[in-house]
Amino acid sequence: MPSYYFKEVWTPLKWIGIKFFHDDENNLWIKWWSNPRKRLR
Secondary structure: OOOOOOEEEOOHHHHHOEEEEEOOOOOEEEEEOOOOOEEOO
16 A cells, blocks of 8 residues: 655634645545545545
8 A cells, every 4th residue: 555645724714624735746626524535635
């Protein structure tokens, strides 16, 4: 399994527990509450 470096993208959705991240390959990931991250594109 590859290792990624994530940088969080701040949005107002963070206040309700939905977080967005960019990895080192510039893919967008989403994390909802306590679920694992999933890649969007």
